[in-house]
Structures are given as structure tokens and as C-alpha cells.
Amino acid sequence: MYGMVNQALEDMLIERFGRPAWENVKKEAGVNVEVFITSNAYPDQMTYSLVGAASRTLGMTTEEVLRGFGQYWILKTARDGYGELLNLGGSNLPEFLENLPTFHTRISLIFSHLQPPGFSCQDITATSLRLRYYSDRPGLSQFVVGLLEGLGDMFKTPVRVLQEGSAGPDRDYDLFLVEWEQPQP
Numbered sequence: 488m489y490g491m492v493n494q495a496l497e498d499m500l501i502e503r504f505g506r507p508a509w510e511n512v513k514k515e516a517g518v519n520v521e522v523f524i525t526s527n528a529y530p531d532q533m534t535y536s537l538v539g540a541a542s543r544t545l546g547m548t549t550e551e552v553l554r555g556f557g558q559y560w561i562l563k564t565a566r567d568g569y570g571e572l573l574n575l576g577g578s579n580l581p582e583f584l585e586n587l588p589t590f591h592t593r594i595s596l597i598f599s600h601l602q603p604p605g606f607s608c609q610d611i612t613a614t615s616l617r618l619r620y621y622s623d624r625p626g627l628s629q630f631v632v633g634l635l636e637g638l639g640d641m642f643k644t645p646v647r648v649l650q651e652g653s654a655g656p657d658r659d660y661d662l663f664l665v666e667w668e669q670p671q672p
């Protein structure tokens with residue numbers, strides 16, 4: 488994945504646990520990189536190793552690390568670093584969700600080696616929809632849950648995410664029911 492992902496994980500862990508904890512995570516993960524270059528592609532395994540090492544050394548499950556990282560990605564990384572791109576996604580939660588299937592297309596124009604996730608929306612009502620998440624990368628469903636929760640926070644719209652199914656032999660996507668309330672003032 489592009490260096491911006493590992494960099495964001497570093498930022499989150501330093502902010503929450505301090506630099507020594509981060510150095511320990513890198514050591515435990517066997518990652519010997521001083522500075523992640525945003526626009527360089529790194530092996531996916533490096534990101535998985537960092538998440539695994541964070542889980543082992545900081546006493547959280549990998550699911551908890553990924554979910555927290557999804558929230559952080561929206562509320563800090565994307566907002567601070569890619570605000571304009573984020574704004575193009577929509578001006579409220581339902582609009583943003585319905586635009587998710589094409590969201591990474593713009594990012595692919597800048598980062599040409601991007602291997603983006605796939606999304607599609609079904610069963611759309613005024614307060615809910617079903618989201619399919621397609622990916623070649625296994626095990627990231629809790630990252631998606633965190634991302635959706637982060638978007639709810641960003642739009643001040645209480646959101647509930649329920650995973651209804653996982654990719655496996657009979658389907659090639661994870662399935663989420665996303666329900667939301669009216670935005671709060």
C-alpha cells in the first residue's frame with residue numbers, strides 16, 4: 488500500500504501511545520523504515536505486520552486496531568491531508584456513501600499504482616443502505632467499519648454499522664447494513 492497508509496498508522500499510534508511505543512511496534516514488526524514516503528508503494532505485508540505488532544504490543548485485538556485506524560483515517564488523515572478530495576465525496580453521509588463506488592477513482596489519477604477497494608450500494612432508503620465491500624486484501628472489514636463510523640462523525644450523523652456477511656466461497660464481498668439518523672446540529 489502507498490506510504491501514506493503506514494504513515495497514518497504511525498501518526499495514530501504516536502498520538503495515542505507515544506513514540507517509544509511506536510518504535511517498539513516497528514521493531515516487533517521487523518520494519519526498518521525511518522520515514523515512509525507518502526507516494527511510494529510498500530508491500531501490503533508491511534502494513535499487516537505493523538497492525539499485528541501493534542495488536543500484540545499494545546494489548547488490543549487486530550480488529551480494534553483496524554477499527555480505530557479507520558476512524559482516525561477519516562477524522563485526521565483524510566481531513567487534514569486530503570480535505571479537498573474528501574469534500575468531493577459528498578456533503579452529507581448518505582450522499583457520500585452513494586458516491587463511495589467511484590470515490591477512489593480520483594485518487595487513482597494521482598496515485599497510479601493504487602489498488603483501490605470496490606464498493607456498491609443496494610437497498611437504499613432514507614435512513615439506511617446495504618454496502619458491499621470488494622477487496623483483494625483479506626481481513627480489513629473492521630477497517631471499513633471504522634471508516635464508516637468516522638464518516639458518521641464527520642457529518643455529525645449518528646451511524647450504526649452491522650456486518651451481515653463476509654467474503655468467502657459463496658460471495659466475493661463483505662456485506663454491511665449501514666443505518667443513520669438525522670444529522671445533529
Ligand code: HEM
Nearest residue numbers: 488489565569572573594601602603604622623624634635
Ligand atoms: C481523501 C480520502 C482518501 C484517500 C486519500 C484514500 C486513499 C487510499 C489509499 C492510498 C489506499 C491504499 C491502497 C493502495 O495503496 O493500493 C486506500 C485503501 C483503502 N481505502 Fe481509501 N482513501 C480515502 C478515503 C476512503 C474512504 C472514505 C473509504 C471508505 C469508507 C476508503 C476505503 C478504503 C479501504 C477499505 C481501503 C483498503 C484497500 C483494500 O480493501 O484493498 N477510503 N485508500
